[in-house]
Amino acid sequence: MKIDLHCHTKYSHDNFLEPEALIEQALRMGLDGICITEHFSVEASLPVEDISVPEGFLVFRGVEISTHMGHLLAYGIKDDSWNIWKANLYLNARDVVKQIHRLGGICAPSHPFRGLESFGAMALELDGLDAIETHNGCNTIEMNLQAMSCARVRNLPSIGGSDCHRKEQVGRAYTVFSNPVKTIADLVAEIQKGNCRGSSGIQ
Secondary structure (H helix, E strand, O other): EEEEEOOHHHHHOOOOOOHHHHHHHHHHHOOEEEEEOOOOOHHHHHHHHOOOOOOEEEEEOOEEEOOOEEEEEEEEEOOOOOOOOOOOOOHHHHHHHHHHHOOEEEEEEEOOOOOOOOOOHHHHOOOOOEEEEEEEEEOOOHHHHHHHHHHHHHOOOOOEOOOEEEEEHHEEEEEOOOEEEEEHHHHHHHHHHOOOEEOOOOO
């Protein structure tokens, strides 16, 4: 199964991508599903729940969190109760990871070697990471190679996502799951087991 685990829509308030257009393009790219990871908030993408989705296509929701080390993807949390700090920027990464885990979720640094708003070397050191985003559709090949090396060194699962903010970016990177995924709980479990890998789509 191919699922783009890092998607943004207009509900991130930094682009104009309609969720319907995102889903339409994902289908065109041959994806089996997407995960919408708006900035700062799981609940920001709640309106997507009301969209009509073709049968069999999966739409999950996560969040991209801005920490003092860089951006962090989180999956498996249901709402914004994770944000006990009631702030959006430069949250303590260690505290965020602990809080996500308390709620049964998992964490992976976004585009860890992009430079701006990225973990960099801290992705090699921070305890509690569950995976590494090794394939980001907005990264250079060199940035993704660094992330792949990081995942190998840390023996962490590899995931991928387009980081799309525009329709044409959808599916440039995604995650290949070895086993069928039907729910967000399945997705989290398969990542934890390492039954997945990041992959690059059409560049």
